[in-house]
Amino acid sequence: xxxxxxxxxxxxxxxxxxxxxxxxxxxxxxxxxxxxxxxxxxxxxxxxxxxxxxxxxxxxxxxxxxxxxxxxxxxxxxxxxxxxxxxxxxxxxxxxxxxxxxxxxxxxxxxxxxxxxxxxxxxxxxxxxxx
Amino acid sequence: xxxxxxxxxxxxxxxxxxxxxxxxxxxxxxxxxxxxxxxxxxxxxxxxxxxxxxxxxxxxxxxxxxxxxxxxxxxxxxxxxxxxxxxxxxxxxxxxxxxxxxxxxxxxxxxxxx
Numbered sequence: 001x002x003x004x005x006x007x008x009x010x011x012x013x014x015x016x017x018x019x020x021x022x023x024x025x026x027x028x029x030x031x032x033x034x035x036x037x038x039x040x041x042x043x044x045x046x047x048x049x050x051x052x053x054x055x056x057x058x059x060x061x062x063x064x065x066x067x068x069x070x071x072x073x074x075x076x077x078x079x080x081x082x083x084x085x086x087x088x089x090x091x092x093x094x095x096x097x098x099x100x101x102x103x104x105x106x107x108x109x110x111x112x113x114x115x116x117x118x119x120x121x122x123x124x125x126x127x128x129x130x131x
Numbered sequence: 132x133x134x135x136x137x138x139x140x141x142x143x144x145x146x147x148x149x150x151x152x153x154x155x156x157x158x159x160x161x162x163x164x165x166x167x168x169x170x171x172x173x174x175x176x177x178x179x180x181x182x183x184x185x186x187x188x189x190x191x192x193x194x195x196x197x198x199x200x201x202x203x204x205x206x207x208x209x210x211x212x213x214x215x216x217x218x219x220x221x222x223x224x225x226x227x228x229x230x231x232x233x234x235x236x237x238x239x240x241x242x243x244x245x
Contacts (some may be wrong), residue, residue: 012215026213032206035151038158039199039233046192046240049183053176064168072163080156087152094145117153124157127182129173130164 031083034075088113147202154195183244196237204230
């Protein structure tokens with residue numbers, strides 16, 4: 001006599017494979033592994049920096065390999081297309097700017113983000129002596 | 132209490148997401164440059180050490196690392212759920228503990244650079 005409500009069969013582990021939008025969502029969320037990886041890599045670098053010049057040079061030397069060049073290159077592209085660019089794209093939705101009765105156009109906020117990003121990146125490269 | 136906690140976690144997530152979007156491409160690019168063996172002048176020991184010795188340098192590095200690990204922790208918690216792991220309390224404790232360890236280590240190492 002018990003009623004059997006219909007429960008849509010859904011995999012809890014592979015649900016996002018059904019739909020392109022879901023796949024993009026999961027790829028975006030997975031960039032958090034890169035954030036953790038590079039944060040802890042930087043913290044290890046700070047440990048070497050705090051220890052001695054030899055440890056710091058050892059840290060730099062340990063990072064030099066063809067495999068790491070390929071890894072960082074792919075990580076950079078992945079991060080740009082699945083974290084930085086989507087984050088800027090949603091910025092006007094997350095932080096709308098109201099001016100009296102009107103709203104600042106979305107494109108202004110997005111362009112502002114890209115401009116600020118360029119300034120911050122150039123400043124970091126200048127600080128590191130790359131440019 | 133639940134709402135207050137959520138606000139803190141969400142605030143760290145949003146601030147960290149914005150900061151990582153702006154900073155991490157340049158950070159990854161710097162590691163890429165290091166990997167090629169051409170260590171730029173600013174990353175030679177004397178220069179980076181004097182930057183990390185200054186209070187401004189310490190503050191910048193700490194804020195970036197602190198917000199990044201908390202942002203990533205909150206997101207990894209959601210990723211675990213998305214991949215079918217339903218033990219949220221365990222996952223939350225693990226990822227936030229990781230973020231706390233990262234925060235403490237960053238602060239400790241920065242304070243020992245003089």
